[in-house]
Amino acid sequence: LGIGANAAIFGVVNGLLLRPLPVADPHRLVTISSDAAIARGYTSGTGWSFAMWKALQPHVALFDGALAWTPAHFDLAPGGERQLVEGVFASGGYFATLGIPAILGRTFAATDDRPDGGPDGLVGVISYRFWQRRFGGSASAVGSPLLVDGATVTIVGVTPPEFFGVDVGRAFDVALPLETEPLIH
Numbered sequence: 001l002g003i004g005a006n007a008a009i010f011g012v013v014n015g016l017l018l019r020p021l022p023v024a025d026p027h028r029l030v031t032i033s034s035d036a037a038i039a040r041g042y043t044s045g046t047g048w049s050f051a052m053w054k055a056l057q058p059h060v061a062l063f064d065g066a067l068a069w070t071p072a073h074f075d076l077a078p079g080g081e082r083q084l085v086e087g088v089f090a091s092g093g094y095f096a097t098l099g100i101p102a103i104l105g106r107t108f109a110a111t112d113d114r115p116d117g118g119p120d121g122l123v124g125v126i127s128y129r130f131w132q133r134r135f136g137g138s139a140s141a142v143g144s145p146l147l148v149d150g151a152t153v154t155i156v157g158v159t160p161p162e163f164f165g166v167d168v169g170r171a172f173d174v175a176l177p178l179e180t181e182p183l184i185h
Helices: 002-018 035-039 050-062 094-098 128-135 178-184
Strands: 069-075 084-090 123-126 145-148 151-158 174-177
Touching (some): 069 174, 069 178, 123 128, 123 145, 145 174, 174 178
Parallel strands (some): 084 174, 123 151
Antiparallel strands (some): 145 151
């Protein structure tokens, strides 16, 4: 019983604390925060507003890349009983900055991260886990519509199975461009 408990605890610690994020060059990632956010207990970069992210944009050239994200819950039901999934609103450079390619289709880019949804309309990227669960791993998922909180989103890509997002311990199912948040909510 003791060995089993120790193994279970080590598995959790290894998964959450010891193993690096499955992204390109995880040792080069940094979090920028503010004194106000830290004072409120936000140490992982949360606590920033969209206005703060926009104010950082003229200075992004100082970095190899920059990204922003915020967790969300999305309802995929057309009506009736809710079908909640874990989501994330992420900046257009989210996947490129992290070095995460799509295993099917593409990830979204800066051109998709606009209030009107970009040239291809409102697009989203789904996780490998969600792709398996909802679409049975079918390649036809890319290009399929997905109803997210009443808005129709076109799935443009699927992330690799080892990528769960940047919030350790919290995996996402659907990622949408950050600036499209007003269209969804």
